Amino acid sequence: MNTPALSVGKDTVCYCTRCKMDLGHMIMSMVGPVPARVMCRTCKSEHNFKPKRGVKEPGGVAPSRGSPGSTTRTARAPREVKEEKTVPVELEWMRQMNASTAAMKEYGADQAFIAGDRIKHPVFGEGIIQKLVFPNKVEVLFKMDIKTLIHAGKSA
Numbered sequence: 001m002n003t004p005a006l007s008v009g010k011d012t013v014c015y016c017t018r019c020k021m022d023l024g025h026m027i028m029s030m031v032g033p034v035p036a037r038v039m040c041r042t043c044k045s046e047h048n049f050k051p052k053r054g055v056k057e058p059g060g061v062a063p064s065r066g067s068p069g070s071t072t073r074t075a076r077a078p079r080e081v082k083e084e085k086t087v088p089v090e091l092e093w094m095r096q097m098n099a100s101t102a103a104m105k106e107y108g109a110d111q112a113f114i115a116g117d118r119i120k121h122p123v124f125g126e127g128i129i130q131k132l133v134f135p136n137k138v139e140v141l142f143k144m145d146i147k148t149l150i151h152a153g154k155s156a
């Protein structure tokens with residue numbers, strides 16, 4: 001453990017008894033390797049050195065009489081609730097169908113499509129090709145869902 005050398009006049013982060021949080025303090029006096037009196041940089045109050053709340057006693061100093069079994073809580077990872085706003089497929093489908101000027105083609109596994117093609121499927125209805133999936137599939141946006149269909153590939 002490598003603690004930076006502390007000395008009078010230097011700054012250290014420790015617990016401020018007035019601000020009630022870990023803050024930068026100037027060391028006013030030392031007892032051995034440990035600060036004894038410190039002055040809070042924030043509230044300017046001078047008080048006895050208190051170790052940072054977040055950290056155990058400074059290492060290497062006196063056998064810590066703290067509770068050896070005490071578990072330091074591992075910082076909990078900020079878990080952001082990801083509110084994914086998915087565009088309803090139907091809306092996206094409508095948007096794309098309206099925007100498209102491509103002629104409607106009957107879907108057939110023997111046909112070759114390109115992205116942007118509009119197709120009519122006997123089961124899924126009208127859809128619009130999103131992308132080609134190698135080697136012979138297409139991703140199609142239908143009103144209800146996105147489907148992957150087989151087509152004739154890019155040979156055309």
Ligand SMILES: [Zn+2]
Pocket residue numbers: 016017018019020023040041042043044045
């Ligand atoms: Zn303070």
